[in-house]
Amino acid sequence: QEAETQAKLDPRPAPKPERGPKPEHGSREAKRQAPFHVEDYHVPRLMKELGFKKDEDSDTDSSFDERGTRNRIGNVPLKWYEDSDHFGYDIEGNRLVKPKVSALQQLLQKVDDPNALRTVWDAVEQEGHQLSDRDLEVITNVLYNKFPSPEYDPYPDHPGYKEWKPGEYPFDKHWSKQYFVEYSKRDLKQVNLMVARMRAAKKLGREHFRKHHKPDLNKPYLLWDDYVDDTPLRVKKINRSRVPAPKREPPSHKESYNPPLEFLPTERTVRLIEKTPNLDRKDGFFLSKKYNSLREVPVYEDTLQEQYRRCLDLFAVTRVRRVSVKYKDPRQLLPKLPSPAELRPYPCKLGFEYRGHTAAVPTLSVNPTGQWLATGCEDCVVRVFEVTTGKLVFAYKLPEAVTWVQFCPNPALNILAATAGPTLFVLLPKPCGVAAVNEATAKFLRVAPVVRGAEKEAEAVRPEEVINTLAGPAEENPHDENAVAVWQDADPREASLGLVTRVVHHSRLSGGSYHPAGDYLSVAAPRDYA
Numbered sequence: 001q002e003a004e005t006q007a008k009l010d011p012r013p014a015p016k017p018e019r020g021p022k023p024e025h026g027s028r029e030a031k032r033q034a035p036f037h038v039e040d041y042h043v044p045r046l047m048k049e050l051g052f053k054k055d056e057d058s059d060t061d062s063s064f065d066e067r068g069t070r071n072r073i074g075n076v077p078l079k080w081y082e083d084s085d086h087f088g089y090d091i092e093g094n095r096l097v098k099p100k101v102s103a104l105q106q107l108l109q110k111v112d113d114p115n116a117l118r119t120v121w122d123a124v125e126q127e128g129h130q131l132s133d134r135d136l137e138v139i140t141n142v143l144y145n146k147f148p149s150p151e152y153d154p155y156p157d158h159p160g161y162k163e164w165k166p167g168e169y170p171f172d173k174h175w176s177k178q179y180f181v182e183y184s185k186r187d188l189k190q191v192n193l194m195v196a197r198m199r200a201a202k203k204l205g206r207e208h209f210r211k212h213h214k215p216d217l218n219k220p221y222l223l224w225d226d227y228v229d230d231t232p233l234r235v236k237k238i239n240r241s242r243v244p245a246p247k248r249e250p251p252s253h254k255e256s257y258n259p260p261l262e263f264l265p266t267e268r269t270v271r272l273i274e275k276t277p278n279l280d281r282k283d284g285f286f287l288s289k290k291y292n293s294l295r296e297v298p299v300y301e302d303t304l305q306e307q308y309r310r311c312l313d314l315f316a317v318t319r320v321r322r323v324s325v326k327y328k329d330p331r332q333l334l335p336k337l338p339s340p341a342e343l344r345p346y347p348c349k350l351g352f353e354y355r356g357h358t359a360a361v362p363t364l365s366v367n368p369t370g371q372w373l374a375t376g377c378e379d380c381v382v383r384v385f386e387v388t389t390g391k392l393v394f395a396y397k398l399p400e401a402v403t404w405v406q407f408c409p410n411p412a413l414n415i416l417a418a419t420a421g422p423t424l425f426v427l428l429p430k431p432c433g434v435a436a437v438n439e440a441t442a443k444f445l446r447v448a449p450v451v452r453g454a455e456k457e458a459e460a461v462r463p464e465e466v467i468n469t470l471a472g473p474a475e476e477n478p479h480d481e482n483a484v485a486v487w488q489d490a491d492p493r494e495a496s497l498g499l500v501t502r503v504v505h506h507s508r509l510s511g512g513s514y515h516p517a518g519d520y521l522s523v524a525a526p527r528d529y530a
Helices: 002-009 026-030 045-049 103-113 132-141 185-204 233-238 268-276 303-316 435-445 453-458 464-470 493-496
Strands: 086-089 095-097 119-122 127-130 365-366 372-376 382-384 392-397 404-407 416-418 422-428 486-489 499-504 511-514 521-524
Touching: 132 392, 372 404, 382 416, 404 511, 416 511
Parallel strands: 365 404
Antiparallel strands: 086 095, 119 127, 365 372, 372 382, 382 392, 404 416, 416 422, 422 499, 486 499, 511 521
């Protein structure tokens, strides 16, 4: 304080203190005399040496970097100060009062402020920090998977090669120069002979020096040798990639023109073979026949057909030489799985949980209004939850595990259909609709008066009590085989719980579906003959 007061009274600059000899770099004396700045407290020198410098041309007017952190509450949730008139305490323990600015004033300030789009609100300090052009460039580089620092160049220009003057190259300084090399007489003769041939080839032509190898016709050779390759070289180059057809096995006794008697089929066997289609016969099937001599053997009947099929096979699937790959590690045969980053977006957090199920939930359905969620659980209970709160509003216990459940697509009708075993249940969940919708649904389903008269009794029953009760026995299959299904109305007790009617089929039901208009309902029974 005395220094500040003296500086105000005396406008002249203070004289610089006299310094002694400069200490050695890296010594304790050098570190002690190193100047200390406030900036070094917030930005380490190491980051400065790496190139992370503060933007001097920044047009921000925030004094956050100068004064440091003002709010000293630490890592405390800010919701603790929502009902208070302050949002924290400073370093001296004084309260930091919240700015009294209404939402309308904040909106007008954003409209009038040209830099509102580049201002970031700091909830801890209760003030906005304006981002500089460099900050925006860093954020843009991060969004596009680039290097954050704008000053970093990942692809710098090539520095080029240094051109050395004659005699300055390090490898040429102590190199002995050889102006004359002695060759042997044998090498000189070979070089002179090659030069003479090259000169003669220019005069006489190259055909004069080519050697013509005529085949020796008097040389003996094997006439029926299959391993002698007399194919011209031109044809070999064309058919270099051709793969020869596999050799067939030699014929057996069964395929002989005069086979033994034990290989000859009987007349009854021949009639049965002729009735059998060609697709049902085994591969390589051959019917043996007996001929007295080779001259009596007729021409093969299917020669043209087999040649035609062979041409089709060659046209469709050509024989190509495949190179077999040898793997040293068997793990190389496994497919490469994609990284989890490539599979995004996928659910990472639990948004909402509807509790109460004690087994797997194979089916669920949402009401057309989007307010109610129906689930079918393997614990034989149909539950209806409120989507926004997760509250259980309706439950009905079926005799078997629920396989399918769905709301009627028509929002004017409050109908819930479910299947369990061979039975289709039509339910009227009254908590999911208002009184007018429930009355319209009852008229649409032609509900008996006993169901509508049990409304007072249904109000006293809770969904939790319905889950704990025992369900009635499963209905047996209808006795009338000609009927597709049997319709059975609900009794007064079932009507008070929300059941309208049940439809019993011949076999178990696997699922169902509503017509988009809600006028028709279909169910699937895979093992039903109806």
